[in-house]
Each structure stands twice: as structure tokens, then as C-alpha cells.
């Protein structure tokens with residue numbers, strides 16, 4: 346009996362702690378916070394659980410079923426594995442990656458992230474016999490790149506290593522010396538001297554991708570994660586630029602006007618189709634995606650116009 350009481354008290358104390366934790370946030374989330382398990386984060390306030398609780402190896406295999414297809418030359422057979430993704434995501438789950446507020450939002454974020462990953466690593470156009478939405482994670486690097494992607498503007502902070510090329514690598518490919526420099530600093534891996542580590546190590550390749558998703562491209566801008574989970578509050582300028590929290594704006598964060606502010610276009614619609622398909626495969630259902638205005642960025646002004654900045658590419 347005494348034991349039961351102490352358990353009850355402890356549980357009550359924990360629940361109270363959790364509720365207080367959630368309510369302390371300056372911006373109240375519009376979701377119920379009953380599933381919050383507390384946070385230790387600077388990015389998001391209420392997160393808990395683990396991606397592996399709702400995302401199983403069989404789902405990963407289903408989503409990326411053609412990644413080891415032998416019909417495509419020179420791609421990375423056997424490179425990408427479920428466990429590498431789970432290991433890579435562990436560092437970022439306490440910051441809300443796939444775990445924010447409630448399982449449903451976490452699952453949606455996972456679908457969104459994987460949709461970006463799939464479109465950037467797809468061999469869909471090369472494998473005519475396969476379902477194009479199921480051709481993600483075919484590549485782990487940009488094929489046949491002819492550029493070193495060395496931006497001399499950053500030579501004091503992130504000097505290019507002679508002979509080394511900073512072409513696209515990873516699950517959400519990064520380009521340019523400064524992005525390798527920033528990612529390497531955050532992940533404590535010497536990517537400036539050894540960008541090739543990313544193509545040798547799937548855990549690192551996923552980690553770099555999650556880093557890109559969780560980290561603003563520029564200071565004082567939101568990350569893709571922030572805009573997706575609704576943590577980000579649009580300013581007046583954002584509203585004028587038609588930038589609203591949701592999936593559409595993740596494309597703006599990651600690709601700017603290479604994809605957004607271009608009316609309806611194939612690149613954008615391809616990413617959206619992947620997202621909707623993955624919502625189904627992950628078990629959320631695409632009816633949870635919300636209205637088309639939130640999925641699209643066709644009318645959004647870019648955060649970083651590509652003419653005036655060297656975007657991550």
C-alpha cells in the first residue's frame with residue numbers, strides 16, 4: 346500500500362513537472378501538450394519519446410524499397426540502413442526531431458524530412474520500371490560533379506583544402522566549403538579536410554542531413570524543423586512574403602527560389618508528392634497534411650534569394 350502511494354505521488358509530481366515545463370514556454374503551442382515528456386532543448390519546448398517507437402525497420406524498407414536496385418549504375422548498394430538513421434537521429438531527438446509535442450506531429454515531421462531526403466537522393470528518373478516515389482536513398486553523393494564548390498569568400502573561416510571537392514554529399518546533400526565547415530564544427534568531425542567521410546559512413550551521412558534540417562541556413566532565420574513544427578513565428582515581412590509555418594516553407598528554407606516563388610513547378614510538386622505518400626506509409630494518412638496553401642511554396646518569396654547569396658544548393 347505504502348509503495349502504491351509513493352508511486353502515485355511520484356507520478357503526480359512528474360505530471361505536474363511536465364505541465365509546468367510546457368506552460369513555461371513563451372509561445373503557447375496550438376497542440377495539446379498532454380504527451381509532453383519534458384525537454385532539454387533550445388529549439389523546441391515539448392518533446393518526448395523516440396522515433397524508433399513509431400518508425401520501424403520494416404517501414405524504412407518499404408519507403409526505400411528500391412534503394413539497392415541493381416538497375417542503376419554507380420550508386421551505393423547496401424550503403425543506407427535503418428539503423429544508421431536511428432543512430433544518427435538519437436542526438437537530435439531531444440531537440441524535438443521527430444519527437445515534438447505529440448507522436449502525430451513527430452511522425453509528420455519524419456515524413457517531411459524523409460520526403461526531402463528521397464527527392465535529393467532519388468534515382469527515380471533512371472529506373473523506369475519502379476514506382477518513382479519509392480526510389481529514394483539511391484545515391485549518397487552528387488554524381489560526376491565537375492565543381493570544387495570552393496567559395497573563397499570564406500577562406501579565413503573555412504579554407505578549402507587543396508585538391509578536395511565540396512560537392513553534394515549525404516542524405517540531404519550539403520555543398521560548398523562553408524557548409525562542410527559549419528556541419529563539421531557542429532558534429533565535431535573534420536569535414537573540411539575529409540568531406541569523403543560522409544560518403545563512407547551512413548550514420549554520418551544521416552547526421553549531416555538532420556543537422557541541415559535542424560539548423561538555420563543563416564542567423565536569425567528559422568530552420569526547416571522550426572517552420573515545420575510551428576515553433577517559428579512569422580514576422581510582418583514573412584507574412585508579406587507569404588511565408589507561413591508548415592511543409593511549404595521547409596522547401597523555402599532548404600532551397601529558396603530554386604524551388605519556391607516559381608508558381609507550380611515539377612520540383613516542388615515532386616517533393617510534395619513524396620511527403621503525401623510517406624504520410625500514408627508512416628501511418629499518419631495524407632489527409633493530415635493540411636490545406637494545399639501550407640504544402641506549397643509556389644507564391645512564397647525566398648528567405649535567401651539565390652542571386653544575392655551563395656545558398657547551400
Ligand SMILES: *[C@@H]1O[C@H](CO)[C@@H](O)[C@H](O)[C@H]1NC(C)=O
Pocket residue numbers: 418419488489
Ligand atoms: C557519370 O559518368 C560516367 C562516365 O562518363 C557515366 O557512365 C555515368 O552514367 C555518369 N553517371 C551519372 C549519374 O550521370
Ligand SMILES: *[C@@H]1O[C@H](CO)[C@@H](O)[C@H](O)[C@H]1NC(C)=O
Pocket residue numbers: 534546547548549552
Ligand atoms: C560514423 O560516423 C559516426 C558519427 O559521426 C561515428 O560515431 C562513427 O564512429 C563513424 N563510423 C566509422 C566506422 O567511422
Ligand SMILES: *[C@@H]1O[C@H](CO)[C@@H](O)[C@H](O)[C@H]1NC(C)=O
Pocket residue numbers: 580582
Ligand atoms: C523587412 O523588409 C524590408 C524591405 O525589404 C527591410 O528593409 C527590413 O529590414 C525587413 N525587416 C526585417 C525585420 O527583416
